Amino acid sequence: MEMNGKKVAFHTLGCKLNFSETATIARDFKDQGFAQVDFEQAADVYVINTCSVTHNADKECKLWIRKAKEANPDSLVVIVGCYAQLQPEEIAAMEGVDLVLGATEKFKITDYLDGLTQSDKGEVHSCEINEADFYVGAYSIGDRTRAFLKVQDGCDYKCTYCTIPLARGISRSDILDNVLANARMIVEEGAKEIVLTGVNIGDYGKGEFGNKRHEHTFLELVQALDEVEGIDRFRISSIEPNLLKNETIEFVAQSKRFVPHFHIPLQSGSNKILKKMKRRYLRELYAERVAKIREVIPHCAIGVDVICGFPGETEEDFMETYNFLKDLDISYLHVFTYSQRPNTEADEMEAQVPYGERKKRSKMLRVLSAKKRRSFYESQLGTQREVLFEDNFKEGYITGFTENYVKVKTTWNPELINQKAKISLKDIDEDGLVRFDYLDNVPILV
Template structure:
């Protein structure tokens, strides 16, 4: 039925979205579609949306326009977190034909009939309480690493966050299915797997109504360490209260898990952490960083932080800034707080003016540049293993060491998706690291 039909995808947001887009794309290919790049002419365009950043919501309209510029009669579909939260809003965007919610997106091909454009976007969206089953996914073929989804949804009630409204309760893949997916990835010659989910440290909670943990996150990590053919496993992001000493020590002595952690902090002020309803205070975060550095001095630690949360005075912001400045971390992901409907924070007093949020964000981004530079400098002279990526960027090939130092060398296609021992020698003007092969 779909022979000669082409489909293209655009993904906004997180690694989890990328893994789900890949799985949905494979479903299209199985139905006879040919997958093409988003910049090419296609019969169907699927846009996987995000609700975390304000910008991602607005970009949807721009992306729809660029799809219709390639083919004004193309069938345009919106899926993902924003499609679950605001389906009617997406359906009202000019040129959108179909909007699918959290559970429907995995059956997208069954909602397509004749690819005739609709007068008004059609919406199929469940109540989020019905998002009570788990669909495993992974991304492949896009890069030299694969994003493997192990968990979905979240039971936390952080006051700024819409993710539980967009993705439902915490639920996990079975250990057997995660291992099966990891073996499939390995069989395709991919060297690195990044574990992803909404709250992966909560791994092990079963289907709806079965909230007990079948397996712990530590058991997941231990089992994955034995997947044949995978050279590297990376934990994408894990809550500080769920990152246990046992996991840190296992990673330190693992065959394949790399010394790289991404741990959301959100604020360096206990006052704000309580307002955010985070499940830890600063003391816990500090102990996680020191435990990692004690067992793996060369480990890379990334931090998520939110600026401009309601009630963030100059003093509380400086408390965060100074805390991060003194902490032995490697880089920051800085998010500027933006109001979200149906969250507690949107009703809070102490709104921080937009221009102040922007200024604070700039200060923390500057701190991140200094932190990354200091971390890279600390690694010069050391021997590391680099996995090279597949893109030719202005005559250079890039790669990452196991502890997430980004390196560059003149383009050589023979290096793509290969691992090499190198000595890190110097930092280039663009901030990337040069090396010599060992």
């Protein structure tokens, strides 16, 4: 394919890590002479970056393939991402797919476009996952406010429900100098907040090729990033409780740039289920982590991932999880309804929970999450915070987040986009967002 003057469009499914990688792939296309357009517009190449976490990955993939072909029937459609690594032949057989690339091949899409033409079955280039032993850095700027910076990839854990190690390979990290260089590039693009992303970022430090010698620890990473000039905020996206050390919590408590916000996967509040999941901690350690955060950062936002309906989870096990979370001083939940994944241990387990029961438990946890978020927001009313406004417009309002992840709203003003302001949190609106007063009744842009 002659590349100069061609148009490319991207769509990303799944996590922040996928978004950072799509942006890096997009920069390669730009270097090769492509102009990027919106997915709904006519393009010569459509790239769909897929996810394997959702139970309807195939439906989502087919939906976006169809949208691409509706926008330009003569286009080439390329599928990458976790679903592409796990089920390449299944995707290649989908109508409209021209190219499927695996975990190592996705970062050199343009190499595979030469001579590629539409055919009845997509072309597949996919490595064995044990070959995914090198690291490719990535970052993206989702809007003009926040950037996602990849610092780690892959996972050495063997959780019984998870396909990510099969899709992304072993745990490996970027070297510290590269992470710092990418952070400085983000500064040059004008973003004010960087979110650190990866599959298992607390495992940061493992090198390429499965090298287990840690050049730097996660603590050393955050200490170095805290010195990067020009960025106002760093946010840690998600970190395993067994890898979130007290030293990291204490550093965040007094750091210049890391915000008071942790997202810590729990998955279950039942030790029996945690063992069946092959998680690397028990509920007692999780409670210790939350207590430590509350001790040194009382106003910190604490988010929790939880899975309901795991095989063998009885009503008693679920209520143990529910009551553990109800009594825990956390801020919100991300609730996942268990869905079976081929080639995982959990898929073969007996006592699969009926789907209707899983949905009922999910609804209970979502209601609990809403109560937790409301309670956390109420605890912050009357306090003075700093908001970073985002580039969004909804029903005449602009929204933003405080450093401790309280979502606030005020009357739309485009001059506020990507600006910080000192505020006093006032009350909670009917839509659950927090209204505020500017300190001294005027915006103080800092």
